[in-house]
Each structure stands twice: as C-alpha cells, then as structure tokens.
Amino acid sequence: MSTRPVEAYNAFLNTPLAEADPEVARIIEHEKYRQFAELELIASENFTSQAVMEANGSALTNKYSEGLPGARYYGGNQYVDQLERLCQERALAAFKLDASEWGVNVQPYSGSTANFAALTALLQPFDRLMGLDLPSGGHLTHGYQTDKKKISSSSIYFQSMPYRVDSESGIIDYDRLEENAELYRPQLLICGASAYPRDWDYARLRRIADKHGAYLLCDMAHISGLVAAGEQESPFRFCDIVTTTTHKTLRGPRAGLIFFRRREGEDKKESLEARVNQAVFPSCQGGPHNNTIAGIAVALLQANSPEFVQYAKQVRANTQALAKRLVGHGYRLSSGGSDNHLVLWDLKPVGLTGSKFEKICELANITLNKNSVCGDKSAVTPGGVRIGTAALTSRGFKEHDFEAVADFLHATVELATELQREAGSKLLKDFVAAAAKSDKVAALQKKVEAFATSFPMPGFDASALAKPPTQH
Structure with a gap:
C-alpha cells in the first residue's frame, strides 16, 4: 500500500491537463489552431458547441x-x-x-x-x-x-x-x-x-x-x-x-x-x-x-430550435453558392449540383486526381477529401473530391464567403496543374514534394489562413491560441 499522503494523492488526480501531461495538452492546442486556421470542407465533419463538448467531457x-x-x-x-x-x-x-x-x-x-x-x-x-x-x-x-x-x-x-x-x-x-x-x-x-x-x-x-x-x-x-x-x-x-x-x-x-x-x-x-x-x-x-x-x-x-433551422437553411444556401461558383469557373459537378450539404467535384476534365488535389489543398490550409466519381476505376486514385459546407456554416460563413472559398479552390487547381507539369511525373509523392517546396503554394496558404482566422470559432476561444511551429 502506498504511503503517499492523501493530499498528495488527491493532487495527483486533480492536476490540470497542461500540468499533468503537457505533451498531450500541446497537441490539443495545436489541433485547435489547425481547426481555426483552415477551411474545413470535409462533408462528414462539423464544429460542435461548447455545451456539447462540456457534456461530452463530463x-x-x-x-x-x-x-x-x-x-x-x-x-x-x-x-x-x-x-x-x-x-x-x-x-x-x-x-x-x-x-x-x-x-x-x-x-x-x-x-x-x-x-x-x-x-x-x-x-x-x-x-x-x-x-x-x-x-x-x-x-x-x-x-x-x-x-x-x-x-x-x-x-x-x-x-x-x-x-x-x-x-x-x-x-x-x-x-x-x-x-x-x-x-x-x-x-x-x-x-x-x-x-x-x-x-x-x-x-x-x-x-x-x-x-x-x-x-x-x-x-x-x-x-x-x-x-x-x-x-x-x-x-x-x-x-x-x-x-x-x-x-x-x-x-x-x-x-x-x-x-x-x-x-x-x-x-x-x-x-x-x-x-x-x-x-x-x-x-x-x-x-x-x-x-x-x-x-x-x-x-x-x-x-430542435429555430436557430438550428436557420443554420440548416444556410448550409443548403451555402452549398448552392459554392456549386454555382465552381460551375462558373468551368468545373464539372456530379449530378450537376446539389440538394443537400455537399458537392461532388469531378476533376478528371482538368487532368487531376482527387488524391493530388487533396494533398495540395492540405498544404494550402484547405481540408477536403478525395472521392470516387462516375467512371472511376480505383478508390485509391479517385477522379474527384467531396466538399461539404456544414462546418464552415457553423463558423458563420454566408453565400458570399463560399464564393470566396470557391475562388481559393480554383486558384489551387491552377497551381496543381502547373506543378504537375513541372514535376514531370505522375507519382503522387513527386507531386507532393514539388507542392511542398512551392513559394506559390506557401503564398496561397497565408491568404487562406488570414481569411479563415477572420471568422469566429464555435466551442472554444481561439483568441489566445498560438500557431504551431509547423502545420504540415
């Protein structure tokens, strides 16, 4: 049996995370900043409320x-x-x-x-x-x-x-x-x-x-x-x-x-x-x-509240705005548009795989995922990406903000096609290496981060967050 005094034992179990495990605390803080500084477009993700997080951590x-x-x-x-x-x-x-x-x-x-x-x-x-x-x-x-x-x-x-x-x-x-x-x-x-x-x-x-x-x-x-x-x-x-x-x-x-x-x-x-x-x-x-x-x-x-109904309406309106802007840039969407919270973007006409576009977007502080589209033969190298509006709508994005998001995506496509030509290789690793060294990608990342951090963050206070030494 331990001879440790009761006070010391209680202190051991009641030490805040930052003191008890600074390594895990630091990772959590870095993840908070990543969520704050990036455009979260993964259709299966969202930002939940402070009240939900308090209950979930109870x-x-x-x-x-x-x-x-x-x-x-x-x-x-x-x-x-x-x-x-x-x-x-x-x-x-x-x-x-x-x-x-x-x-x-x-x-x-x-x-x-x-x-x-x-x-x-x-x-x-x-x-x-x-x-x-x-x-x-x-x-x-x-x-x-x-x-x-x-x-x-x-x-x-x-x-x-x-x-x-x-x-x-x-x-x-x-x-x-x-x-x-x-x-x-x-x-x-x-x-x-x-x-x-x-x-x-x-x-x-x-x-x-x-x-x-x-x-x-x-x-x-x-x-x-x-x-x-x-x-x-x-x-x-x-x-x-x-x-x-x-x-x-x-x-x-x-x-x-x-x-x-x-x-x-x-x-x-x-x-x-x-x-x-x-x-x-x-x-x-x-x-x-x-x-x-x-x-x-x-x-x-x-x-089950009027505020949530307005949120859901805004999710759909934002999806429509995003889809319209992408089509306006000349891109092809599966089914021609959307009735819900996501668009499925076919990148085959511009000569990109979803895998490459996902990687360059991540380097530019845009988070989305590669996804199969009509005509694909492989789920490993699919021809498209899936984009959702639910998370950024929770951050207060409106239609004109998603038009700006579409413009960032358009700029990323143009960079990706340029880098793919310069890399001279079809391999994903060569493309990622070229993108990671690109000054143009770094400049786009700064623009995206400045845009993303101009919006509030639900669930936690982002004002005191410190940027991690490296984000990728």
Whole structure:
C-alpha cells in the first residue's frame, strides 16, 4: 500500500491537463489552431458547441451502465437512466416523431456500429441486401465489396448486391435498381449515402422493398441535421429502420442512433424494438458511453430550435453558392449540383486526381477529401473530391464567403496543374514534394489562413491560441 499522503494523492488526480501531461495538452492546442486556421470542407465533419463538448467531457465518463434504463447490469445508474430517457425523448422530438410509432436506441458508439447492429437485428447470416455502391457515393457499411475482396463486415456476413447512379446524370438509377431487385429478391434495401448530392425517392424505394417483402433501412448520417430542420425529405414516412451519426449536419458528438418503427399489436419479443436493443447490447457492443449520450442529448435539444433551422437553411444556401461558383469557373459537378450539404467535384476534365488535389489543398490550409466519381476505376486514385459546407456554416460563413472559398479552390487547381507539369511525373509523392517546396503554394496558404482566422470559432476561444511551429 502506498504511503503517499492523501493530499498528495488527491493532487495527483486533480492536476490540470497542461500540468499533468503537457505533451498531450500541446497537441490539443495545436489541433485547435489547425481547426481555426483552415477551411474545413470535409462533408462528414462539423464544429460542435461548447455545451456539447462540456457534456461530452463530463464525469459521466466514469460510469458503466450495460443494459437499458431501468434494467441495468450495474448499480448506481439512477441519473444515467434519467439521461438516457431524456436523450431518447429529445431524439424523437428533434425529428417530429410520435413515441407510439417510433422508438430509438441512443447507445451506438458510431454510425458504423449502429449500421451493423441494425443489420444484426434485421437479417440472418447470408441474407441478401442491396445498398448504394461505394463508387456511386454509398458507404462501406452498406455492403461494399470488390471483385477480389469483401471489404465491409456487411459484405462478409451477408450477401450484397449494389445499385448505382446513372453514369451520365450522376442520379441513382431507380429503374435499374428495380430490375435488379426483381432478380436478386433482397431481404433488405438500404438507402442513404456518404457522397451523394441529391435527395432520395423514398416512396419508390418503399414500393420496391414491398414487392419482395424486404425491410427498408435509411442511413441518414450525412443529412440528419437537414432532415430535422425540414430541409430534406424525411425517411421516417417510409422506412422500417433509420440510422444516423450524431455529428455531421446534426452537429453533436461522434456517435450513432438507431430509430425503429413500432407497430400496434406486435409481439414485443419479436418487435423491431426488442431486436434492435438486443443487437446493440449484448450482441454488438458493451456498456454505452454515457458522457457521449449526454453530448447527444444537448445537441438534439439544440437541433430542435429555430436557430438550428436557420443554420440548416444556410448550409443548403451555402452549398448552392459554392456549386454555382465552381460551375462558373468551368468545373464539372456530379449530378450537376446539389440538394443537400455537399458537392461532388469531378476533376478528371482538368487532368487531376482527387488524391493530388487533396494533398495540395492540405498544404494550402484547405481540408477536403478525395472521392470516387462516375467512371472511376480505383478508390485509391479517385477522379474527384467531396466538399461539404456544414462546418464552415457553423463558423458563420454566408453565400458570399463560399464564393470566396470557391475562388481559393480554383486558384489551387491552377497551381496543381502547373506543378504537375513541372514535376514531370505522375507519382503522387513527386507531386507532393514539388507542392511542398512551392513559394506559390506557401503564398496561397497565408491568404487562406488570414481569411479563415477572420471568422469566429464555435466551442472554444481561439483568441489566445498560438500557431504551431509547423502545420504540415
């Protein structure tokens, strides 16, 4: 047993991070400055509020609470039960759902775990599912596989047949989907995407699913904030299960939700509610992260507010402004534009890969991600990039600000094509080496940083942040 005095021991456990671990504290401060000084355009990211971060960093992280409210495997959960029930109520309220028709499990650690738990609840091993193909904008967890390898657990444990967008329009080919479903006869039809800029025809998807007695699941992870605000069609009118992440356009902490439809007179043991709850715990994960559930509850309260509705409207308006400006510069967008928070930009006409453009943008303090577009053969060297407006809208950007963002992107394309010619090599490493030494890239980086740091930063005070010695 330690002979250390109680006072010294308490001091050890109550030392602020900056003193207890200055190395980690320094990394966090540098990451804060990076977020402040860069144009964050990754469509799956957002900046959450100070209140959400306070809840997510609370003493609730100390508590284990396997099970459901009122039926835990540990004691001492009276306040955790209150919290989880509150979060469930707020989830239904945020999406305008009747508790007699819908329920929700708020415990999934992420969108991916929520999706696999939903598949576990709905399907038996080797049952058939159909989801949007990854190169068409779908998500890994919707059954993605290649000719050579089963990539996602959803393709490893279930049989998967993808559907795709039309190669010319970039819009989902619903006719081909319906034809293939006639032959494949899936038990589950999945809608939702990670890089699809248009809204969904849920009514038609419901009709296709009903033809084959299939469940219809919507993964609305990317658009859930827009759905809550009424800026996208609601999948709840037509689907059996709806999953979502809680960050992205919903602007909460990183986690997942599973909504399940309730039916009058159903056998409780065979209900979707019972199957989803069983699938989440104990089938797919252990004790929930109560601190994260607290952050979700706060975010859902904020999402059910007039201020959030205005935010969601601004997200869409900003996307339209960005798309219009890029098209005005002569660039090609998948599907010709956007209905939601993202654009998918095809760079093949200008001779760039998404991989190269992502790298040069990072050097210029612009954060986005490479992404497959129509006609791509490889996800490693895709022909486009995905750009989202949710994060910068949280920083107060308006339409004219996104026009400036588009101009920065245009300038980056011009630099990238010039450097690619000068490098004289198709290799990514040679291109990055040339870009890293370019005075023009360095000058653009300074302009972008000056522009980005002129906007406020939600969640924390950026005024006292020190610029890291090197950012890349």
